[in-house]
Amino acid sequence: MAEHRHSGDEAPEGWPEGDTPQEISRRRFMTMAIGFVGGLLALAYGGLGLRFLWPASQKSIQWEEVGTSDEFKVGGQPVLKVTHNQGSEGGAWIVRLKEEGLVAYDMHCTHLQCPYTWAGTSFACPCHGSQFDIHGNVTHPPAPRPLRRRAIKEENGKVYVGGIIS
């Protein structure tokens, strides 16, 4: 009998030899069914877990009023303003630049997200010593990239900050 079997029909090791091909394909069917049902349940619960824990898009942060236009003058110092990101308090450094107009930087360093501060002539992070100029460009490592910018707009003399855009 054995010489007629396809390789896939062979009984797994340890199973009794000499069963009929019908018996073997029945076992194969049951093994596959067990694997199928098990896999399906694992996928179902895995999917449920992932869907539930999936982070909301950072672009979804809505506009939030943070102050008035006249607080920010060209040549002024950057000011830290409170914002509420997805339910958690956060903040943005806002400054009006001559060339670019009003800009908002997310308050976390781009290295490991420590809170940096404005140190008079540059943004400086206390954790690993990163520094950024007023345009958000890195002037001292280890930060690997410029400060993250957040959407910002002015309407009717009020300033609104939105989600992270860079």
Added chain:
Amino acid sequence: MSMLQRAWRWVDERLHIEDDVNEAMYHPIPRGESYADFLGFAAVFVFINQFITGILLASSYAPSTALQDGLPYAYWSVKHIMSTPWGHYLRSLHYWGASFMVVVVFLHMLRVFYIGAYKKPREIIWMIGTLLFVTVLAFAFTGYLLPWDQEAYWATMVGTAMAGYTPWIGDWITGILRGGLFLSGATVSRFFAIHVLVLPITLILLLLLHIGLVFKLGVTEAEKKLPKDYHQRHVKGRRDIPPGMVPFFPYGVFGMTMTVALTALILFVVAYFYMPGLTDPADPLNREGYEPKPPWYFMFLYQFLKFVPGYYWADVFAIIVVPALAIAALFFLPLYDKNPYRSPARRPVGLATMASVVVVIVGLTYIGMSSTVKPPTSTEVKTNATWSDVSAIFANYCATCHIASNSGGLSLASYESTMKGGDAGPVIVPGKPEESLLWLVINGKPNKANIPPMPLGQQPIPANAIKTIENWIKNGAPK
């Protein structure tokens, strides 16, 4: 027959486990085992301590950041727990238990490595042990956030940001961990669920497997003392013990009990005399300029990252690749270590590697800890200030950038390097504070080198300390 014996008979008639229990309790172990061989059991004890104190803490803790009396609920509840002496001691036991766990497990691994107990046939026990070690670190990391104070908040901000360096899916992992872009009440809920549900179940399952396999295979030291045909010749439930060996009960159990007693004593005493406090409640804006730092057991990683140049892929390498390789190297150790000998004397390469790893980790931890800001030692102005006075000030306020590393080419680590200066030239002009770059920047004054006020991005150095430095320079900057 006593009641107890009759009950046991009743059970054994049905389950037939007496032989297995006897095998486990009375199997032969070598006489005079080192107490270091019982470190694994000390770790089990510390875990039981974490389990019991953890359940008690969870009965009063609230994983929420909603405000209660003007404080985040999580912070408020920990404060509430600490408001009675017993509650404070309970938290102290759990807090110190976490550190003990890391230390005891680490020592246990060192001991197992030293005596070569991870070699055939115990490779799988070692691998499960590595997973247990990772689980312990995950426990420490998730538990650290729960009090929701500044320390917890910023350490977790940085810790979860590190996951963001995973190539391609980093931001997604960070988002899943935090339950949002940054930390929030969602992060506390997630970490709490992981800390009290996911990790305990994981640890208990792995631990049962780990210990069960140790019982199944016996301890390494017993192997060479057992007669060759021992396993064939003896049936289960044996109580006869080969010469030079003793039964596990009571000898081994006694050793374990003494190790536990010692561990417990140290834990109880340390937890009593060094009760943990709380820093200010988590402030996502960090208005007070709190300087984030990791718990001591992640300090070596923190210090290591300071040596990494500021390129994205260098960070990926340091933050993701190196730790992943290190864990893989631990996990697969029994598979690639082909040296057949167990005796330390015949494994020079292995032991040298182990020693270097320990030296590097301990060294980085030490440098890291001494580089973080300490409270000022003295606030009085020194008129006859010497190098030892100003170096104490430097150690408190400048260490992160100018002792642990040489930002701007300037090292304040020694008198010579301080006098030499940095990329902008000398920073001290003896006798002339107003011409000394160091004095100018700590006073936030304009200077030719255009260096911003120091300490960078933090509160200025207290006026008295500045005055002491000024006096030192005026006096000619003596050594």
